[in-house]
Amino acid sequence: MFENLTERLSRTLKNVSGRGRLTDDNIKDTLREVRMALLEADVALPVVRDFVKRVKERAVGTEVSKSLTPGQEFIKIVQAELEAVMGDSNEDLNLASQPPAVILMAGLQGAGKTTSVGKLGKLLKERQKKKVLVVSADVYRPAAIKQLETLAGDIGIDFFPSSADQKPVDIVTAAHAEAKLKFYDVLIVDTAGRLHVDSEMMDEIKDVHQVLNPVETLFVVDAMTGQDAANTAKAFDEALPLTGVILTKVDGDARGGAALSVRHITGKPIKFLGVGEKTDALEPFHPDRVASRILGMGDVLSLIEDLERNVDREKAEQLAKKFKEKKGFDLEDFRGQLQQMKNMGGMMGMLDKLPGMSQLPDDVKDKVDDKMFVQMEAIINSMTPAERERPEIIKGSRKKRIAMGSGTQVQDVNRLLKQFTQMQKMMKKMQKGGMKNMMRNMKGMMPGGGMFGR
Known part of the structure; x- marks a missing residue:
């Protein structure tokens, strides 16, 4: 996410960070570079102009000249203004209403609307313990109704049936009555998308909105469309009272123009980011954390939240107990570690949130390949319980069998x-309490060393 922008801004701001004194000239040069970086990231021109103007006003003012470290103060100003462009803080869903709280999802075809309905349903069910019902009013694409039904079944939330021969207003009226009758906390409504904004589509969604009077009307938009995403959101906002935006496919967007343009152009907050295909790949949008990631400073808070959510505490306690009892670390434990890493978005997903990762050379990043972890898990899955417990018995014929079984x-x-x-040697060092030895071992396991070496 935001790789190109991060790389360009980090390089530009690095030049200014060590300056003992900032002059009009070097501020002007740095801002020119910042401006180019934002335009290349497909940030809308009005947003870039406003951003550069505000940074310049603050940078040539007293707060930088009086600072002991002017360069670092300048970076703080850039970070603060990035946050201001995207919204000052995370804006949660407003579900404070008479149940069921209705969430209406709008957007163009292909933006990831139906998938986002499922992801949001799962998030509300698991993190906020809500009883959720979903319904599709997309009568133009019968496959969308089936897709949502399948998704709801996989996630474990309830689906209200609908069909292509019904009117969208009739579908949502019936779904709302059902949600009231069966005491659902939240009703999420998926609406039809088109390839472009047209009057027929807008009239239909206005009717649906009028019937439901939702507490949240979220616009789902593909981040990879850059500043076009902000312009489409603006067109929808003129027809509907939008309350927020879900930015999808952010993991495939190396530029970040949409995230930096949407709030400024529409005045509506980005509430969630879709960061992958999995049903749990939906993150609340925190402007401060995203600004930190854009500037190459990482996002440690989100990483901690991921750890708390995805680490199986029972397994972690079992492993800790094993350590205390000085029992060995076997391949079953190793597989458990790989699975937990996969649940957290893989190695690159974790590294992205660590400070300074944007400065890693490309050849090192290439070695951190999540496909490799999938392959490692497949190899361990092809072993017998005895082989996982005692890897030393794995010799010639066993190796051939394991390789064949795992492809x-x-x-x-x-x-x-x-x-x-x-890894086993490192764990033994940990058991003996030799932290320095363990750190030395870990260096050998980092990219470029033994662990990821090909």
Whole structure:
């Protein structure tokens, strides 16, 4: 997310961060670079102009000249203004209404609306313990109704049936009555999308809105369309009283123009980011954390939240107990660690949130390949319980069988066993309390060392 912008801004601001004194000239040069970086990231021109103007006003004022570290103060101003452009803080959903609280989802076709309905339903069910009902009023695309039904079944939330021969207003009226009758906390309504904004579509969604009077009307938009995303959101906002935006496919958007343009152009907050295809890949939008990531400072708070949500405490306690009792670390434990890492968005998903990762060389990033972890898990899955417990028994014929069972080569099995041996040694160092030794070992396991080496 935002790789290009992060790289360009980090390079530009690095030049100014060590300056003992900031002059009009070097502020002007830096702002020119910042302006180019934002335009290349497909941020809308009015947003760029306003942003640069505000940074300049603050930078040439007293707050930088009086600072002991003017360069760092300048970066703080850039960060504060990035946050202001995207909204001052995370704006949660407003569900304070007579149940069921209705959430209406609007957007163009292909933006990821139906998937976002499922993801939002799962988030409300798991994190806020809400009883959720979903319904599709997309009568133009019968596949959308089926898609939502399947998604609801996978996630474990209730689906209200509808069909292509019904009118959208009749569908939502019946769904709302059902939600009231069965005491649902939240009703999420998926509406029809078109390839472009047209009057027929707008009239239909206005009717649906009037019937439901939703507490939240969220506009779902594809981040990869850049500043067009903000312009489409503006067109919808003129027809509907939008309360917020869900930005999807953010993981595929290296530029970040949509995230920086939407709030400024529509005046509506971004409430969630869709950061992947999985049903749990929906994150509340925190402008301060995103600004920090854009400037290459990482997002440690989100990483901690991911850990708290995805780490299986029972398994972690079992592993800790094993450590205390000085029992060995086996391949079953190793597989458990790989699965937990996968639940947190994989290695790159975790690294993205750590400070300074944008400065990692590309050849190192290439070695951190999440497909490799999938392959490692497949190899361990092809082993017998005895082999996982005692990897030393895995010799020639067993290696061939494991490779065949996991669709890999014998050298892949050898590599996994070598990496596991390194991990095992590190765990033994931890058990002996030798933190310095363990850190030295970890250096060898980082990209470029043994763990990720090909």
